[in-house]
Amino acid sequence: xxxxxxxxxxxxxxxxxxxxxxxxxxxxxAGLLAAATGAYAxxxxxxxxxxxxxxxxxxxxxxALDHPGAQWVAASSANWRRAxxxxxxxxxxxxxxxxxxSFGDALRVFRDPLHEAAAHYVVRKDGHVAxxxxxxxxxxxxxxxxxxxxxxxxxxxxxxxxPADFTDAMYAASARLAAGICARYEIPVDRTHIVAHSEVPxxxxxxxxxxxxxxxxxxxxxxxxxxxx
Numbered sequence: 001x002x003x004x005x006x007x008x009x010x011x012x013x014x015x016x017x018x019x020x021x022x023x024x025x026x027x028x029x030a031g032l033l034a035a036a037t038g039a040y041a042x043x044x045x046x047x048x049x050x051x052x053x054x055x056x057x058x059x060x061x062x063x064a065l066d067h068p069g070a071q072w073v074a075a076s077s078a079n080w081r082r083a084x085x086x087x088x089x090x091x092x093x094x095x096x097x098x099x100x101x102s103f104g105d106a107l108r109v110f111r112d113p114l115h116e117a118a119a120h121y122v123v124r125k126d127g128h129v130a131x132x133x134x135x136x137x138x139x140x141x142x143x144x145x146x147x148x149x150x151x152x153x154x155x156x157x158x159x160x161x162x163p164a165d166f167t168d169a170m171y172a173a174s175a176r177l178a179a180g181i182c183a184r185y186e187i188p189v190d191r192t193h194i195v196a197h198s199e200v201p202x203x204x205x206x207x208x209x210x211x212x213x214x215x216x217x218x219x220x221x222x223x224x225x226x227x228x229x
Contacts, residue, residue, distance in 0.1 A: 002143025002203060003116045004081075058084040058136055066135045066184075067121065067177050075110040075132040079118035080139045083149075091135070091185040093151035094178055094194045095119075095142050096217075098165075098207035103157040107132065117141060119153030125165060127173035135181070142200045152181050160209025171213070175220035182225055189222045 063072050085091050099106045103124040110118040110132045119141040122130045133139040141153030154174060158165025178194060187193050191214065197207045 002141055002197065002200070002205060004140040004143075004145050004148060058087060060134065060136065062134075064134070065131055067129060067131055067180055070121070070129040070131040070177075073107050073111070073122075073130045073132050075118035075139070076113040076115070078113035079110060079115060080133045080137050083136060083138045085136045085138070085149075086185055089138065089149040091150060091152060091181075092187055092193060093147065094181055094187065095147070095151045095153045095197055095200060096174075096194065096208050096212065097141065097153060097155045097197045097205075098158055098160050098209060098212070099155050100159055100207070101157075103128070103130070106155050106157065119155040121153070121177060122155040122157065123170055123174045123177065124157050125167045125170050127167075127169035129173055129177055135184070142197060143203045143205065144200050147200050154178065156208065160207050160211065163211035166212060171217060171220055175217060176224050178217075178221045179224035179228060182221065183228055189218060189225055191218065194218065194221065 063074060065072060083089060097119055099122070103122055106119075106122045107130060109115040110122075117140045118132055120131060120133045120135055120139050122132065124130075135152055138148050139153050140148055141155075142148050142151060154177060156166070156170060156174060158170075179189075181187065182189055182193075194217075196212070197203060197205045198209075
């Protein structure tokens, strides 16, 4: 699990990015510099908010499921932010996580507003899936703001140093889930687009660890994706 990322701050910001307060030369030069800085920092946010201001925001029902058969367990609103993906942010990655705890532990901390992190889904050892954040919203799961905006996070019950935690039922259920996400957003089924939390730039996490069978997982995702097409 990871938060919004190092670029996320509670200080003064434009478009969610902190701006340094430097002296600038008075007059037209200062105005141009300020305008350029604001345009650069706020470009993504302007595009994002245009979808809402123009009435193009994606229709939503809070708590609606993106993955059929999942259990809805809402994460605290402090652990994600409202968006209208993929209209405002392109979704082109899936990030695979391991909880370092139980299914219940994951749901508990995702509901805790002080945790400041949540993934979109949690997969239990028996294959049961919970959805905690809508896919159209940005979950704070990878520790990297830009990666959060472009990805869907899937947590898995268990510990990275316990290979027995990664059961057949878990692999099968997670593969069905990932295949559905790939189909919805036309994400290729490969290791460039389905990545480990440990591979996210800037992270200090090691999950899903050395015992996660990537070859098996991608094979299952590809099979599910083909069967659904």
